[in-house]
Amino acid sequence: MTPGADGPAPRRRGRPSRAAHAEGPDARTRILEAARAEFAVRGYDKTSMRGIAKAAGVDAALVHHYFGTKDEVFAAAVEVSFEPALVIPSILGGPSADVGERLARFFIGVWENPASRAPLLAMLRSALTHEAAAKVLREFVLRRLLERIAADLDVPDPAFRAELAASHMIGIAILRYVIQAEPLASADPERIIAMVAPTLQRYLADG
Amino acid sequence: MTPGADGPAPRRRGRPSRAAHAEGPDARTRILEAARAEFAVRGYDKTSMRGIAKAAGVDAALVHHYFGTKDEVFAAAVEVSFEPALVIPSILGGPSADVGERLARFFIGVWENPASRAPLLAMLRSALTHEAAAKVLREFVLRRLLERIAADLDVPDPAFRAELAASHMIGIAILRYVIQAEPLASADPERIIAMVAPTLQRYLADG
Known part of the structure; x- marks a missing residue:
């Protein structure tokens, strides 16, 4: 699964997307859930974009597409709790x-x-x-x-x-x-x- | 330097000794200062009784004599700040x-x-x-x-x-x-x- 012209819009700021939540466990939500789990188990330092992608069952390019950097995945993973x-x-x-x-x-x-x-x-x-x-x-x-x-x-x-x-x-x-x-x-x-x-x-x- | 019969009394609880402070930088005070620095630089996990002793310029046995365990050095090193x-x-x-x-x-x-x-x-x-x-x-x-x-x-x-x-x-x-x-x-x-x-x-x- 890779983002196409008609895929979900990239959200570089990593804020929780209400639309994504409404659609159920789509790729972005799965990535965030996987990121929360990876950061929780491995800590910030040992968590990688590749590891998050693997845990979410998506291509690493999709994690970069949605979040840009590890820092932005981290921010979004913290924010989603709130x-x-x-x-x-x-x-x-x-x-x-x-x-x-x-x-x-x-x-x-x-x-x-x-x-x-x-x-x-x-x-x-x-x-x-x-x-x-x-x-x-x-x-x-x-x-x-x-x-x-x-x-x-x-x-x-x-x-x-x-x-x-x-x-x-x-x-x-x-x-x-x-x-x-x-x-x-x-x-x-x-x-x-x-x-x-x-x-x-x-x-x-x-x- | 090892504790003798007329050496400073062992203080297994590791509370700051007013008498020791009054005497100036005696061995116990030096050990505590070294422990504070070691814990600060290396963190709890990587700090050893041997490393504290070396930094304080005393025998490791003296650190054990004064504090018993690494946990007790740690407790005393925190307490001394307060x-x-x-x-x-x-x-x-x-x-x-x-x-x-x-x-x-x-x-x-x-x-x-x-x-x-x-x-x-x-x-x-x-x-x-x-x-x-x-x-x-x-x-x-x-x-x-x-x-x-x-x-x-x-x-x-x-x-x-x-x-x-x-x-x-x-x-x-x-x-x-x-x-x-x-x-x-x-x-x-x-x-x-x-x-x-x-x-x-x-x-x-x-x-």
Whole structure:
């Protein structure tokens, strides 16, 4: 399967394509799923475009066609866990009085789901140990995600505050799922949400 | 140099010895400094007791004598950055109305100092990629540190809250110093402290 004149349009930015999702497990979706699994198992450094193509059952040229570079596959594989096109409006679209709780609930939900947790943890590990992966997280994922969140916030320094909120959720993920520090590792997700929501609320909404 | 009957007392728990510090760069201090540098450069996995001994200019047997195992050297090397014997009282000893600010200021100060930042980042990376290092952080460093902090807190679930506070500071360190996400990476430390102190205050003091 190679892209032809009437094949799906190349998406060099690697953002999740709603159209592709709607069509079911097409080649692009299969490539992203394979990339998530490869990055999760092998880490950033040892994952190759060729390996992703093989796992997805497609030609390596198709992976390049859709994503251009390994960095862009990595960015898309991280982003797909967050599905920003769907998620951002659902977090920021509701009443601002409980945006903190919606964000906390969303993040904990993503991390509590083993299917999304494993690739996210692998990508976080990669970002912490390989500058190339850190750069992708910094320049693609975080910038896009945080710019979109910050644009909707009515507070001073919205990007700074969005990063502080993100830092808390990343730190919780590390202590709870990677280092597995108790009692946090075994705490009911609702207890975490109850404590953290007012923090995120203050950062994102209460100047 | 090997420990004799009148040599320094073995300290199997590896906590920083105030007496040792007062005596200047004795063997135990040299070993810890060498261990910090070795873990920072090589990571947890590739650091050996023999390599630490060589870097410290002592016999490997002396490293075993003071610390027992590589895990205990690792725990002591992390702990020495925090000097809990000095730091905990200075954070928890003051008025509880600004314990959050004192804790935020202390953590940012440790991370802003390149001498303590490099080994801490290396150890955090190790903990995220090697279960053995995660176990040390979980069972030695965090448990000891958090138990001591929690013991002085007058809030429900003190250990849980101390971990939430720690998670935020760890997450900030990762975004600011490792992933270097902007604007957080370039933000004035005082701006971070001003935003984060009320969060830590609520977790640690305001039930």
